[in-house]
Amino acid sequence: MPVVLEHLGKRFGDGAPVLDDVNANIEKGEFVALLGASGCGKSTLLNIIAGLEAPSSGALEVPSDGAAFMFQDAALFPWLTARENIELALKLRGVGKAERRAKAQELLELVHLGAAGDKRPHELSGGMRQRVSLARSLAQDRQLLLMDEPFAALDAITRDLLHDELERIWKETGRTIVFVTHNVREAVRLGQRVLLLSSRPGRVVQEWAVTEEHRTDAGLAGQLTGVITARLREEIRRHAK
Ligand SMILES: Nc1ncnc2c1ncn2[C@@H]1O[C@H](COP(=O)(O)OP(=O)(O)OP(=O)(O)O)[C@@H](O)[C@H]1O
Numbered sequence: 259m260p261v262v263l264e265h266l267g268k269r270f271g272d273g274a275p276v277l278d279d280v281n282a283n284i285e286k287g288e289f290v291a292l293l294g295a296s297g298c299g300k301s302t303l304l305n306i307i308a309g310l311e312a313p314s315s316g317a318l319e320v321p322s323d324g325a326a327f328m329f330q331d332a333a334l335f336p337w338l339t340a341r342e343n344i345e346l347a348l349k350l351r352g353v354g355k356a357e358r359r360a361k362a363q364e365l366l367e368l369v370h371l372g373a374a375g376d377k378r379p380h381e382l383s384g385g386m387r388q389r390v391s392l393a394r395s396l397a398q399d400r401q402l403l404l405m406d407e408p409f410a411a412l413d414a415i416t417r418d419l420l421h422d423e424l425e426r427i428w429k430e431t432g433r434t435i436v437f438v439t440h441n442v443r444e445a446v447r448l449g450q451r452v453l454l455l456s457s458r459p460g461r462v463v464q465e466w467a468v469t470e471e472h473r474t475d476a477g478l479a480g481q482l483t484g485v486i487t488a489r490l491r492e493e494i495r496r497h498a499k
Contacts, residue, residue: 289428329408330407464489
């Protein structure tokens with residue numbers, strides 16, 4: 259099991275707990291969508307899984323080689339080309355110079371940017387930049403990939419395209435993915451499992467399995483989206499009181 263979270267809690271300083279008694283098991287190769295309202299602690303939980311933050315209580319098991327991380331903002335180095343951004347990640351991983359170029363090209367092709375390797379970030383669209391960012395995360399070659407609202411800033415059509423791409427890449431690479439979003443449609447589109455995090459404190463309050471039937475039957479997927487949206491609204495209302 260790559261990720262086990264047991265009674266995980268987090269508070270910053272002497273503030274109110276941000277996370278409280280979070281429990282979850284994520285299996286190897288699984289695609290889990292972590293859904294929650296703004297500010298409920300999704301990024302904090304992802305940072306804890308990534309080892310960037312320590313939990314205040316509870317226990318967690320994560321892969322010993324850590325995780326690759328992809329953020330909402332591509333955060334590419336502007337003075338490097340797309341290829342060089344990816345090569346840098348490979349270099350940091352200790353891949354030799356000769357091998358780096360071929361591997362970077364392979365990753366560019368995987369994200370359908372085979373011809374754009376020499377472009378710098380400002381010459382790329384937002385969607386293309388996120389593809390480079392995805393390729394760079396894959397260059398880190400970790401089994402576990404943590405994604406923090408990576409497509410939130412993109413327009414709906416580009417986002418749909420990237421959903422298809424990410425699904426294909428997930429299937430091709432067998433990565434374990436934890437994908438944070440506040441968008442229910444996106445969670446149902448991508449996740450095999452959707453975990454709903456409550457607000458203040460954040461806790462997994464419900465989870466849903468997204469089955470093959472949901473993938474092939476838009477009506478069924480729409481129904482599930484409706485059910486999850488209603489539950490999310492309830493959480494937001496409860497928190498607003
Ligand atoms: N380093 C920190 N110090 C103090 N408080 C923090 C810190 N990091 C996060 N918080 C608080 O923890 C809470 C949860 O933040 P977090 O960013 O994890 O939520 P989120 O669900 O990812 O939100 P969003 O969807 O808006 O990105 C917020 O109230 C935030 O102010």
